[in-house]
Each structure stands twice: as C-alpha cells, then as structure tokens.
Amino acid sequence: MTTTRVLLLEAAGPESHAIATTAAARGYEVFTVTSRERWDGYDTALRNLLTGHLLTDFSSSDQAAKAVVAYARLIKVSAVLTTNEYLTPLCALAAADLGLPGNDPSLALAARNKAQMAARFAAYYVPAPRTLVLDGGCNVEDQIHAAGLSFPVVVKPSEGAGSGGVTIVDWPKALAGAVLDANGQRSMYGALLDGRVLIQEYANGQEYSVESITQDGRTSHLCLTRKLVSEGSNRVEIGHMLPADEDADSTAIFDAASQAIASVGIRNGATHTEVILTPTGECKVVEVAARIAAGNIGHLIRHATGVDPWAACLDVALGRPMQLQRTSDCFATVRFLSANRSGRLVAIHGLPKVSSEIPFVRVRATAGTRVAPPRSNSDRLGCFAVVGNNASDVERRANDLLADIRIEVEPVAKAGDA
Structure with a gap:
C-alpha cells in the first residue's frame, strides 16, 4: 500500500496544527519545513505528529524553494500546502515544480503583496477601494490629492500581516507616523519585504470575510463571516461570527470574492477574502489571502456547519474530491x-x-x-x-x-x- 505523505510549509500555528492533526488521523505521514528558530518552539505534541522535518532559511526565497523541492522529492510527498501568510508564494512555486495541485506561480506574489494585488484587482475590475502606491520621492499629502483621494484614508504596508502597520488616518498631521509604522513591518523569517506603503480609500461599513476553497479553478464559498472590529485608528478584529450569509446580500459579496480569487491566480486551495459592505450596499474587496482563515475561523466553520475545512484543504492538495456538504445548521462566534x-x-x-x-x-x-x-x-x-x-x-x-x-x-x- 502506498503511503500518503503531506508536506506542510511551517507546522506551527493553530491552523497548521489542525491540518497536521487531521492528516495524521487519516493515517498520512506529515512532514514539515521550518526555520531553526521556529522549530525550537515546537511543543512535544506537535513534534509527535510529524514523521520528519527539514530546517531551512526562509529569508532567501530562491534557496528555500530549492531546499523545499529537493526535500519533497526525497521523501516522495503527495501534497504540499501551507497556512502561513508569508509562505504562500513559496508553496505555489514548490507545488508547480513538483507537479502537484497549487496556485499559479507567476501570480503567487499578487496574493500576498498588496501593491501587486491592487493592480490585479484593477485589471480584473474587482470592486475594491482605490489604492495609491506611494512614491517615496514626493510629498505624501500631495500624492493623495493627485490620486483623487480624501481623508480619512487607510495607510498599510505592501506586505504586512495580521493588521500590523495598518492605520486609519483622519488628518494630514497623522500621515508621517502612519507611514513610518507601515514601513516598520518585518517578516517572521527575516525575509526582505516590499517596503512600499499603500494609501487606500477608506470604505466605511460592515466588515466581512468570505471563506472559500478552490479546486481546479472552481471556487466554493463555505460561508460569510461577520467581523467585530475595534474602534480607533488601529482597527483590529475582536471577534468573528458565522455563518452571516443572511446578514447581507451574500450573492453580491460571493461574486466579488470570486472575481478577486481568480484575479490573483488561485487555482487550488483555501482563500480568505476580506470585504466591506457600505451603507449604500456597495461591496468593496479589501484583500484576499491564499490560505485558510486564521483567528479560529476554521474551527468555527466546523462547529457551525459540520464542514471540515482542514480535510478539504488536504483533499485539494492531494488532488482528490473535497467534501463540503453541511451536516449542521448552527452559529458560532469567537x-x-x-x-x-x-x-x-x-x-x-x-x-x-x-x-x-x-x-x-x-x-x-x-x-x-x-x-x-x-x-x-x-x-x-x-x-x-x-x-x-x-x-x-x-x-x-x-x-x-x-x-x-x-x-x-x-x-x-x-x-x-x-
């Protein structure tokens, strides 16, 4: 009998741990590629789930890609996937090189880099806030006015994660500090990030996210999640509630999410698309991530709908039909x-x-x-x-x-x- 081997690019974190647990329960062998610093933080329970591991330096994307592909070939993996925001481009490159299901490697960075993402959104007519990529040589306020934007605006890093470095700026005097904060973001692996800063149109309204899984270019939306967000200039998520499909015009939101997902080359895997529904009913896609949602949303989906998103991610990565039938009709919040x-x-x-x-x-x-x-x-x-x-x-x-x-x-x- 052929052994199914799954390679996780970074097994640390709640979402990766859930996938590793699901894979092990199915009898799969689970391997990971991680950094020395992250490996030292793996607890005994996580290490016990793993059949093997490779330590590499993720700060060099070319070196990391070669190491991942060589290791995957050595252990004869059947799937490669990640839940880590910083490693989604590497995962797409590795999957393509190995001939395994994955996303378009030529567009992989567009699902991570917000500047490239904004360009893809515009090219595909995705309804999204207007976005300005700052030119470091000109006055920021002048660039904002030249782009036809007005305060308040959202200042964000091109390659941030977890809302880090994102500031809502109401007045020009607060611009300098917000831009400096956006410039100060660092990758958890020490990789050099795109240092550009984005100024985005502020879209006022209820925030949602769309949780989806795409297989062979066909996207299925699992549910709509309503976000509870803090007040102030640094908005962070303080809770999630799902499914929120009845809260709003979910059809319009799902259609916008599908456009966004296709625009950044998502062909196989989970996506987490953040949107804002304005008081006038407009849907604005803020960004899309080529990974399953963090913040325990995967666990909420399982408890509320009975759908196992971890199993679905594994099936897609293995090229097998995924099972998304709801077996429960409840609500869940965190x-x-x-x-x-x-x-x-x-x-x-x-x-x-x-x-x-x-x-x-x-x-x-x-x-x-x-x-x-x-x-x-x-x-x-x-x-x-x-x-x-x-x-x-x-x-x-x-x-x-x-x-x-x-x-x-x-x-x-x-x-x-x-």
Whole structure:
C-alpha cells in the first residue's frame, strides 16, 4: 500500500496544527519545513505528529524553494500546502515544480503583496477601494490629492500581516507616523519585504470575510463571516461570527470574492477574502489571502456547519474530491481577549469553562508577559468560542461571558524610577 505523505510549509500555528492533526488521523505521514528558530518552539505534541522535518532559511526565497523541492522529492510527498501568510508564494512555486495541485506561480506574489494585488484587482475590475502606491520621492499629502483621494484614508504596508502597520488616518498631521509604522513591518523569517506603503480609500461599513476553497479553478464559498472590529485608528478584529450569509446580500459579496480569487491566480486551495459592505450596499474587496482563515475561523466553520475545512484543504492538495456538504445548521462566534492598558500581565480572571456550548477556551499569554492595547492581531491574549442554534442567543451569550472576564495588568516601572 502506498503511503500518503503531506508536506506542510511551517507546522506551527493553530491552523497548521489542525491540518497536521487531521492528516495524521487519516493515517498520512506529515512532514514539515521550518526555520531553526521556529522549530525550537515546537511543543512535544506537535513534534509527535510529524514523521520528519527539514530546517531551512526562509529569508532567501530562491534557496528555500530549492531546499523545499529537493526535500519533497526525497521523501516522495503527495501534497504540499501551507497556512502561513508569508509562505504562500513559496508553496505555489514548490507545488508547480513538483507537479502537484497549487496556485499559479507567476501570480503567487499578487496574493500576498498588496501593491501587486491592487493592480490585479484593477485589471480584473474587482470592486475594491482605490489604492495609491506611494512614491517615496514626493510629498505624501500631495500624492493623495493627485490620486483623487480624501481623508480619512487607510495607510498599510505592501506586505504586512495580521493588521500590523495598518492605520486609519483622519488628518494630514497623522500621515508621517502612519507611514513610518507601515514601513516598520518585518517578516517572521527575516525575509526582505516590499517596503512600499499603500494609501487606500477608506470604505466605511460592515466588515466581512468570505471563506472559500478552490479546486481546479472552481471556487466554493463555505460561508460569510461577520467581523467585530475595534474602534480607533488601529482597527483590529475582536471577534468573528458565522455563518452571516443572511446578514447581507451574500450573492453580491460571493461574486466579488470570486472575481478577486481568480484575479490573483488561485487555482487550488483555501482563500480568505476580506470585504466591506457600505451603507449604500456597495461591496468593496479589501484583500484576499491564499490560505485558510486564521483567528479560529476554521474551527468555527466546523462547529457551525459540520464542514471540515482542514480535510478539504488536504483533499485539494492531494488532488482528490473535497467534501463540503453541511451536516449542521448552527452559529458560532469567537471573542478575543486583549489588555486595555500597557503593563505586565498578572492574571486573567473569570474565564468560562469548556462545555458543549463553549467548545474551546484558549490563553496564549502567560503571567509576566508585557502587554498593551492591541495594535494588531498578534496582541491577542486568548479567546473563547460559543456555539448554538440561534444567532442572537449565541452573540448575547458571548458578550455576557466576555463581560465577566477581568484582565489584571500591573504597571511596569520605567527605567530610572525609584
């Protein structure tokens, strides 16, 4: 009997761990390629899921591509996939070289680089906010006016992740700081990122994301997710609710998402498309990622609909028919925990207990960790989920549980204080 071998480009992280667990449960052998620094952080449970691993330097894309392909051929893999934002272009290149299902390697960077993505959106008439790629030699405010944009605007890095470096700017005086923040983003692997900064039209409205899986160029939308977003200049996601298909004109949103997915060369695999529905009913596609959604959305899909997105990702990567039939008709929401002031985390009090109604409670920050009000998704301290048969009841229950949680933070003495 032929052994099915799956290669994960980076197995760390909740989504990768879920895929590795699903693959192992199916009897597949799971291998990973990661960096030395990330490997040192793998816990025993994750290492036990793996049959083998390769350590490489992801900061050099050419070297990493050669290493991945050589290792994949050596172990005779049947699939290569990733859930890591920074590694999606590498995954597309490796899959193409190996003759395995993947995305268009010539467009792989357009599903990661927001400047290239904006150009593809424009070429394919994807309804999206107008986007200006800054020319470093000219006055930023002058460029904004020349492009026909007006305040407020969104300032973002070309290759950021997790909302890092994204700022809503209401006035010209705040531009310099926002551009500097966008310029300061770094890859988790030390790779050189496109340092360009984008100025984007601010689209006011309800934020959603579309969770989809494409196989052989045909896209199936799993559901619409409604986003709960913080206020202020640094908007971060504080919760998700799904399915939200009845909240809005999901057909128009799904059509726009399909356009965006096709425009950046997605042929095989999961996508996470962020959209905004304006008060006038316009749908604006903000961006699309060539990976399954983070933020526990995959787990919410499974609890609410019965669809196993991890299994579907594996089937697509293996070239096998995927199963997307819903076996449940529930609702699921997640709430993220964050500090409301800067300091050192003492404790998190009042966390709910796991039950049939509360499928998971996760804490990622330990006592003594330096914390601050969130500026990106990486500042989350933990989360919990609620599921149920009625959307209003699920959201009410989640809000009540969140209100009972107290995050204790102590101030940190500044250098030189007595």
